[in-house]
Amino acid sequence: MAKRKAQEALSPSSSSSSKSKHWMYDVFLSFRGKDTRNSFTGHLYAALKQAGVNAFIDDNELRRGEDIAAELVRAIQGSRIAVIVFSKRYGDSSWCLEELVKIMECRRTLRQMVFPIFFDVDPSSVRRQTGSFAEAFRKHEERLVLDMEKVLKWRAALTEAANLSGWDLSNTADGHEAKFITKIVAEITRHLNNTHLFEAVYPVGIDSRVKDMSKHLGAGLDDVRMVGIWGMGGIGKTTIAKAVYNKFCGSFEGSSFLANVREATKQPNGLVRLQEQLLCDILKTTKIKVGSVDRGINLIKERLRCRRVLIIIDDIDQLDQQYAMAGNSDWFGLGSRLVITTRDERLLNQIGVDSIYPAPEMNETEALELFSWHAFRNGRPDKEYSELSSSIVACYGGLPLALEVLGSFLFGRSMAQWKSALEKWKTIPHGQIQEKLRVSFDGLNDETEKNIFLDISCFFIGKDKNYVRQILDGCGFFAEIGISVLLERRLLTVCEKNKLMMHDLLRDMGREIVRAKFPGDPGKCSRLWHPKDVTDVLTEHSGTEEIQGLTLSLLGSDKTSFSTQAFANMKRLRLLQLKFVQLSGGYEHLSNKLRWLCWHGFPHKFLPNDFNLSNVVAIDLKHSKLVQVWMESRVQYP
Template sequence: MALVKAADPQTSSSNASRYCRYHVFLSFRGQDTRKTFTDHLYTALVSAGFHTFRDDDEVERGEGIKPELQKAIKHSRTSVIVFSKDYVSSQWCLDELVMILERKRRTSDDHVVLPVFYDVDPSHVRKQTGSLAKAFARHQKSQPLQKVKAWREALAEVADLAGMVLQNQANGYESKFIKKIVKVIGDKLSRTPLSVAPNLVGMHSKVERINFWLQRRSTDVGILVIYGMSGIGKTTIAKTVYNSNFRIFEGSSFLENIKEVSQQPNGLVQIQTQLLSDILNGTKMKISNVSEGLIKVEDAISSKRVLLVLDDVDHMDQLDAVLRMKDRFYPGSKIIITTRHARLLRAHQVTEVYAVETLTQEESLELFSWHAFGQDHPIEDYIEYSEKLVDHCGGLPLALKVLGSSLLGGSICLWKSALEKLEAIPNGEIINKLRVSYDSLQDDHDRELFLHIACFFVGMDKDNIVKILDGCDFYTIVGIQNLVDRCLVTIIDGWDKVHMHDLIRGMGREIVRLESKEPWKRSRVWHHKDSFKILTKKNGTETIEGLALDMHMCPTNSPINSNEKVLETNAFSRMHELKLLHLSHVKLNGCYAEFCTGLRWLCWLEFPLDSIPTDFPVGNLIVLEMQYSGLRQIYEGTKVCYYMHFNFCSFH
């Protein structure tokens, strides 16, 4: 049997059927239209440059669909089904139809089905009436009931799709009809799906909810915001939703990286140009300036129902440009916005908000495994390290993909070393992507506030943080709100505690670590080993604004056990800018008169003395915490502290 396909000069026919992706798969009843309408349609498609597959076999076959046809359907971007009077008489054609619709259902984002009603009424196809009724009467006598039921369902489904009818669209003129079909195929192929990574673990329920919103029949112009921290999968969700739905709209546009593009020279004009090109199916329009672009965009969106996705919107003015045009959108149009900026959620015209959550432990392990092992679970010898790495990622898809891919094919020794390194130094690729939110903060005030919280205050009551950092000349309440708006911190409901994703905290601490190779030259020292060395060597500098030391967390291989090591008060003498100090199980010898006179917060757990020395400098303290200490009395001078915590002290 001869298989006739549009020739590809670079590829043999056998290789084409194996590797090439066809633009069009033609399904038709050969005896009805092979030498007439379908042949003319095929020739027109090929002349228009579409790589088209048709089966040119004249003989009705009784066996199942051959592998070449199965591959052709699988590797075609569109299927054109020519319904003629005797199309449903062919069991072969009906089986082919079922396969085409199965292909469409499996990859709704990637396969277009265009029914062409040549000399049959769509309602007859939908209900299997008229000439189709006789054919089905014969099928029911010779075929299993389940198979006949599947054929009926397929015909009803395909008749409900947007199709083309010869009498309705060209008054019976076949040449005009064929030109229209070729144009429709061209328009559909010009709107291609977006590339999305495989193995979208944990995305189904997220995508399903947004699909329901998109497919809900309404004449309202809806605006949905997908919100969450960097790397959590906002863009991936938006792309998947777009791929599943863009063809049900008359026009569509996915504008990626709005923040980045808008910062480029003439960036807004670039965005407008891309939007117009997408909605107008590739038509290029010259735009001189933003004002002219707005007029042309308004004209385009007012004439057809469109799906618009604005990815990574960062500022209200970018959103305002869309909201101002909301009344100009054609009824039923939908707008999806992805952002890390929570303030956009409060825009009064936003109709839906979807906050993206991190993956569960099970989902995280599966996603990590796909990237690390090419399967949905870890190799047995790697289970322990996989679970530790997954814990490190905290359910963040970006981190799971980056770490999994970086360890693909690595030995156990490599995995062990990588895990040890991660405990000391975060992965640079992950940090660089997470840092976008930090860099987008509006000023140094919010950046410094973020670094203080990342290094010292994660998990603390918000009210306490406000008291401490307000005393350090921060505007803490508005600053924390700005951090919340940028997905850098969250406030745990009911507890009013400030929380931060472990990788975000790691990003903040890495920013501080990169200030200098020498810990004593950094602005904040939170690593207990570094703090211990600084205080032992007495080489602290005025650069240090905050320091934390828990002697129980220090190395014990020094000549004197660090847990018993007594440090000296003059180790702090050069730290003139030190305002935040957290000590635990620390003993200090010496005079306190010059000890950290600029401190605003001192948390000294298990303070070793039974009373606070009279020369202890408390004049600038805002919060003094000495829980679990042996204090028996305090002197009157401590009244200058606004807030004091002495839980579990034995006062009398």
């Protein structure tokens, strides 16, 4: 039952969020009129009104019975915050108790904030129904002996409300009532003025993702859950996290959104500053100084362990970043939710999150709509640009970052400029997109992982994972662990039939990293894949020892031939992929460091004896004229 209620409370469909809901009142005041109407509650109401807070107070002093009037139900449901003034005789009133049950119900289903005030009564008396509350419930139980379920609801509501964070006159402002009221009004005003985070200029598809995320968040009313949002750069992880924060922050006692943690921790005392921000956000103070990470950890555990909080830790790439702010679920009060966004799935598994939400790419409809908003300021493309728009969406595969950047760049440009830009991007990808995506590449652990990524992006997309692993192991790259890291960081995926796949933008990013090192001089690049560059290098014999991999595909009918001497300076060539390419000359010019030879349409009936393949780990000669491997035996007998 608790699990179902938690899911309802966190479900976007159960109610509008405080951001979008039109509230009738800012504050609903619940109190026993005989106790505080003409004293404390009256003064509090006046102070709220003077502060510009639209507060509801029940002016009817003659309420009787146990059924709440319809106008009060509407007022409770229509108030953003409920303030309950517990006094010594509050429990005497069945009307007040029914009102309280309704308030706590709205807290769960409408995500309203509820604050208890303990006026001249001990919170433990309310929580456990002792003292004056014990006497009140003795009378209720005598009167409602046939309806004990109602009494149990009242008791549960009192216990739940008394466990919430609120104010106790006896230990606040030295019992000074005026100062007490001033403090309460300031806190309520702060909550009402709390601004939501900016999500996106055009929030296409966000609602459905928040709805999916809510399923991960809502597994139990009283547990503490850590949930990861995982995905490649530019997929929209931070946007989803902001939307989750905006949707649910109002239902927690405190909340904090720690943005761009990866970059923040590069600054001096970055982790300490984030710890201070976390504590200040939740404790609502600007005076906390941590001093050191270790002290910050202790302060977070001590100060937040009884608070029900929502914390978003955005974009982490190291385990110590998360541990400094939310190392364990027992650091926080029951019902807390911790959301962590990262590009690294393994990091989430190391943390031990309860659930991982893989941020999905946009579907074709969402992608076209988002692109159109940025390119045309409309949800659909202009008619004459419709075909071009669809081709862009097809090329960039539902990555929100790319659609936003390209759409904004093309806004207001002519058809000729659109076509020119598209041709340019086929050769030189858009810099702003590449910069964002490159963060994932730069974050890889070492050069072997980077080499694996570059080799796959240039030569092995669509190839069998085990086949590629064998080749890369032959290159000394420890491919089993390297490919695993790329999969965990969403830089690579494995699809049906064990094929390695990569998002087109990540492929382009990898190839651009190679090209950009020596722009205009492909003979010095480590890998060659563009047909014109390869053709120029082979024709001009401009290849250097920097070249480690080369691929060229020609039509079967193409009679173009290149001299093997073009390979003479490619001393480090490891990977060679040719399709229907004709070579003339001696094969002693090809590198003895070759690990992979893929030559579809191999033009000879046998492998030349001067073709040194002693270090090759994989040979693919499909569609060739090969009759035998070597014309003469290469085994030397004593």
